[in-house]
Amino acid sequence: MPYYYSPIAVLIWCEDCNWKSESYKNALAIAKIHAKKHGHKVSGELTIAFGYNFHQKAEEEKEERARPS
Ligand SMILES: [Zn+2]
Numbered sequence: 763m764p765y766y767y768s769p770i771a772v773l774i775w776c777e778d779c780n781w782k783s784e785s786y787k788n789a790l791a792i793a794k795i796h797a798k799k800h801g802h803k804v805s806g807e808l809t810i811a812f813g814y815n816f817h818q819k820a821e822e823e824k825e826e827r828a829r830p831s
Pocket residue numbers: 776777778779780781796800802803
């Protein structure tokens with residue numbers, strides 16, 4: 763896959779009750795559920811890893827150019 767995008771770290775905290783979470787799977791959903799359920803204010807920081815890798819495509823193009831037509 764030439765592209766990846768994945769959360770690698772998260773900090774979620776509630777400003778009203780000191781609730782915290784470091785679960786980066788569904789971080790936004792978890793934060794929203796807490797805020798909505800308790801009527802609180804939840805903030806968070808999400809660190810995301812992402813990248814593009816087209817090494818394979820470049821190799822294929824090199825091979826195509828080398829092939830006699
Ligand atoms: Zn709370």
